[in-house]
Amino acid sequence: MQRYFIDNPITDETTEVTLTGNDHHHISRVMRMTPNQKIYIVGSNHQAAILQITAISEEEVIGEIVDLVTTDVELPVEVILYIGLPKGDKLELIAQKATELGVTAIVPVTTKHAITKWDNKKATKKIARLQKICQAAAEQSHRTVVPYVYDLHSLKDVVERVDDHEHFVVAYEETAKSGENKLLKNMLMEIDMGDSIGAFFGPEGGIHPEEVNQLLNAGDHVKTCSLGPRILRAETAPLYLLSAISYATEL
């Protein structure tokens, strides 16, 4: 069932809900739904519900809540991905797949080795597009939270954010090459539910050693880690991490 995110909370007391704009268009034109059909809606408080459509006008879809949904589909920890701008449309693939895999937010970062550069105008456009991709993927994967895409950060901005997280990992190829493979597992065995994990990934060229040092110096809780012995592409590494976090915390 398609799901739609609304701007108001959904509580036990909510009975009627009105959808307008894009949602109205999608329900009436794209899905060609009719009264009595049902959709999922998700409130601003992340409460999901089943809405039975009662009326569709030129401007609005009106429905009545027939059931609150109680299954929790969100990761029990918060995961914020900091991504050094990769080439082409790889960040779009990351946004879509990371949303399916439960990411909380994505932060695009300018790094030394990145070939891709965004000026202000391009950044605004790209971020709006990524936010749309996250929204669509959240609807399709039945999430109750739409991941937030932050403005373009510099490495200095990331350093300042390190303390927002209880844990901060830097995926670093040199750590993989050293054969030290236990660091991620050790970290995941120490997390408490509700913790925030920051994770930094470089672009295709990797992270510059100076940048790794800047991050490591930002806090004792910052660790480099490997994601197994194989070399993963820039867009595959964040998906491995999210899958591992899900496996460790949800299964």
Place this chain on the structure above:
Amino acid sequence: MQRYFIDNPITDETTEVTLTGNDHHHISRVMRMTPNQKIYIVGSNHQAAILQITAISEEEVIGEIVDLVTTDVELPVEVILYIGLPKGDKLELIAQKATELGVTAIVPVTTKHAITKWDNKKATKKIARLQKICQAAAEQSHRTVVPYVYDLHSLKDVVERVDDHEHFVVAYEETAKSGENKLLKNMLMEIDMGDSIGAFFGPEGGIHPEEVNQLLNAGDHVKTCSLGPRILRAETAPLYLLSAISYATEL
């Protein structure tokens, strides 16, 4: 360093190696390498080595082995993915990413809900293309094994192969919906190194309940499993499984 797969084994006694055909073209034309430069080569016995180029002619690249590489980058278990034909070029994405994540082989399967159909001619072409993608991804991710892409299988063929594996999991959305999330972890806690894991994934429309039953009836070691509480797209689910297997067995 680029790596190339050769048809002969590499042993302590191997001193000189000659590369021809595509590898010669790639080394001399694409990479424009010159004598004294080094490349990785991987023998048919999965032994990797560093080769120093001694001569490049119009037809051949000749080099001498300067070091055997001992790091093991292969998953300690064998993972064969059985994939119900997904739409568009998603199988290509799966082949590339699954190779990075350590897959042993990929088996395309015709299923009831699949929208995509391959006739014999198309199958031959598609499989050759997938095999090429696996080869390129194996080189890039520094693997010592190139995953094998099997011919198109029917569900009946898969049922007959179930006993090739010590463990066989069917990723089934209904299992995810039932909230039974422990089955994959339970299976992975029981595997021994060297075991073979078969894993079946449906196309976008999912697996038909009848097909699930056919697989379940094929052996006591066949289990349905969920990959966490979120709905993953057809091309994301196999990547989640491989990441989880790597996390459970390699980290």
